[in-house]
Amino acid sequence: MTVKADPGGFPQRRIAEVPSVSVSQMREIQRVAQEDFGVDILQITEAAGRSIAELTLSMLGGKGRGQRVTVLAGGGNKGGAGICAVRHLVNWGVDAHPVFGEIETEMSFATRRQIATLRAIGVVEHEQHMSEIDLEDELAGADLVIDALVGYGLAGPPFGLAAALTDLAVTSRRPILAVDMPTGVNAATGEVHSPAIRATTTLILDLPKEGILQPGCRQCVGELYLADLGIPRAIHERMGIRTGGLFAEGPIVRLRR
Numbered sequence: 460m461t462v463k464a465d466p467g468g469f470p471q472r473r474i475a476e477v478p479s480v481s482v483s484q485m486r487e488i489q490r491v492a493q494e495d496f497g498v499d500i501l502q503i504t505e506a507a508g509r510s511i512a513e514l515t516l517s518m519l520g521g522k523g524r525g526q527r528v529t530v531l532a533g534g535g536n537k538g539g540a541g542i543c544a545v546r547h548l549v550n551w552g553v554d555a556h557p558v559f560g561e562i563e564t565e566m567s568f569a570t571r572r573q574i575a576t577l578r579a580i581g582v583v584e585h586e587q588h589m590s591e592i593d594l595e596d597e598l599a600g601a602d603l604v605i606d607a608l609v610g611y612g613l614a615g616p617p618f619g620l621a622a623a624l625t626d627l628a629v630t631s632r633r634p635i636l637a638v639d640m641p642t643g644v645n646a647a648t649g650e651v652h653s654p655a656i657r658a659t660t661t662l663i664l665d666l667p668k669e670g671i672l673q674p675g676c677r678q679c680v681g682e683l684y685l686a687d688l689g690i691p692r693a694i695h696e697r698m699g700i701r702t703g704g705l706f707a708e709g710p711i712v713r714l715r716r
Contacts, residue, residue, distance in 0.1 A: 460519070460520070460526060460602050462518050462519060462602060462603050462634040462659065463517070463518050463520070464518070464634070464659040464660050464681055464682045465660070465682045465713065466514075466517035466518050466520075466521070467517075468517060468521075469517075469684065469709065469711050469712055469713045470708035470709050470712045470713070471712060471713045471714075471715050472685075472705065472712050472713070472714055472715065473714075473715050474667070474672070474683065474714040474715060474716055477666070477667060477685065477705065477714060478666060478667075478695075478700050478701065478702060479666060479667040479668065479669050479671075479672055480666045480667070480668060480669070480700065481647065481668070481669055482611055482612065482646050482647045482668060482669075484698065484700075485611060485665070485666070485668060486612075487698065488665065488666075488690060488694055488695070488698065489503070489690075491694050491697070491698075492690050492691070492694055495694075496691055496693075496694060498689065498690060498691070500536055500567075500568070500569045501569055501572065502689065503536070503688050503689070503690070504536055504539045504540050504543055504569045504570075504573065505543055506686075506687070506688045506689045507537075507540035507543070507638070507664050507686065507688055508539070508540045508541070508542070508543025508544045508546070508547065508573070509543070509544070509547055510662065510664075510686035510687070510688075510710060510711055511540060511541065511543075511544035511605065511607070511636070511638060511662060511686075512543075512544040512547035512548050512551070513547075513711060514636065514660070514662050514684055514686075514711060515528060515544065515548060515553075515603060515605065515636060516548065516551055516553070518603060518634075518636065518659075518660065519553065519602065519603060522552070523548070523551040523552025523553045524552060525552065525553070525554050526553050526554065526602045526603070527553075527554045527555075527600055527601050527602050527603075528545075528548055528553055528554070528555040528556075528601060528602065528603050528604075528605060529555075529556065529557075529558060529597055529598060529601040529603075529604050529605070530542065530544060530545050530555065530556070530557040530558065530604075530605040530607055531557075531558050531560055531604065531605065531606055531607060531608050531624050531625075531628060531642075532557045532558065532559055532560060532570070532607045532608070533560040533561055533607060533608040533609050533610070533621055533642075534559075534560065534561030534562075534565055534566035534567060534570060535566075535567055535570065535609070535610045535612075536567055536569050536570065536610065537607050537608070537609070537610040537611075537638055537639060538559075538560065538561070538566065538567075538570045538607050538608065539566075539567060539569040539570035539572070539573045540607060540638060540664075541557065541605055541607025541638060542557050542570060542573040542574055542577060542607075543573045544605065544607075545557050545577060545582060546573070546576060546577060546580070546582070549580075549582055555582075556582055556583070557574075557577070557583065558587075558589065558594065558597060558624065559587055559620075560608045560609075560620050560621040560624050561619075561620060561621070563587075591623075591627075594624070594627055595627060595630075595631070598627055598628060598631035598633055599631055599633070601631075601633050602633075602634075603633065603634050603635070603636060604628055604631065604633045604634070604635045604636070605635070605636050605637075605638065606625075606628065606635050606636065606637040606638060606641060606642050606656045606658060607638045608621045608624060608625065608642040608656075609621055609642045609643075610639070610640075611639055611640050611646035611668050612646075613645075613646075614645060614647065615645075615652060616643055616652035616653060616654065616655075617642050617643055617652075617654065621642065622654055625642050625643055625654040625655065625656055626654045628656060629654060629655075629656065629657060634659040634660075635656055635657070635658045635659055635660075636658065636659065636660050636661070636662060637656055637658035637660070637661040637662070637680065637681075638661075638662055638664070639661070639662070639663055639664045639668070640661070640663075640668060640670065640671060640680075641655060641656035641657070641658045641661060641676075641679045641680055642655065642656045643655025643656055643679070644656070644670065644671070644676045644679050644680070645670050646668040646669075646670045646671070647668070647669060647670050648669075648670050648673065649669075649670035649671065649672070649673025649674075649675050649676040650670070650675070650676070651675065651676050651679055655679055656679065657678065657679050657681075658679060658680055658681045659681045659682070660681045660682040660683075660684065661680045661681055661682070661683055661684070662684045662685070662686055662711075663683060663684065663685045663686065663714070664685075664686055664688055665686070665687070665688045665690055666685075666695075666700070666702070667683075667685065667714070671683070682713070683713070683714040683716075684711055684712065684713050684714065685705075685711070685712050685713075685714055686710060686711050687705075687706040687710040687711070
């Protein structure tokens with residue numbers, strides 16, 4: 460099937476008019492949200508996961524018809540958001556399932572909670588063991604791959620299983636929706652490491668990180684969308700970041716260059 464990198468139907472904003480943040484500012488936004496405003500990581504993960512699922516469905520044509528989606532999920536909270544998206548997509552009629560990029564016992568609390576839910580509804584087996592050939596077949600059969608492997612905090616190239624999955628995803632030549640930043644692209648500088656995901660579309664979470672705006676990584680990020688995570692505007696304003704009516708027309712906006 461044809462996957463639309465820019466499915467349309469979402470409000471638009473010029474990227475030059477949208478504030479960007481440094482990696483350290485994003486960490487502080489999340490810290491303040493959790494410690495001062497009571498917005499816990501499960502709430503943030505859930506909001507991100509649903510937004511990923513909504514954009515995915517639009518890219519697949521707007522209706523679940525058994526399309527195959529493979530989510531490459533790392534052990535951090537970005538991976539948890541990708542796993543959360545699986546649940547929504549399955550509910551909407553999409554054949555979606557995750558491939559783990561880290562040993563489950565080493566994953567974050569929020570990510571393990573999302574996995575437990577998928578296991579309870581039968582989407583994830585008790586143990587997940589896939590050979591390289593199995594992974595290649597899985598990716599080759601996907602209509603869309605979601606990159607939820609590595610969060611914005613990684614400064615260098617991906618390593619271990621995340622690097623292997625990144626290589627396989629690139630080799631598969633399937634359309635890829637990257638979450639927040641494509642794995643292998645530095646969120647602070649935009650430097651493209653090896654290996655690095657080359658995304659068809661990237662769904663940025665909360666606000667763009669400075670690196671994604673750099674021209675050197677444009678070939679890796681594709682079309683750009685931005686998702687509201689429900690983080691109170693008061694937090695942004697406290698830090699001098701003015702978002703105005705960024706999400707006044709809906710929780711997902713397309714960013715025009």
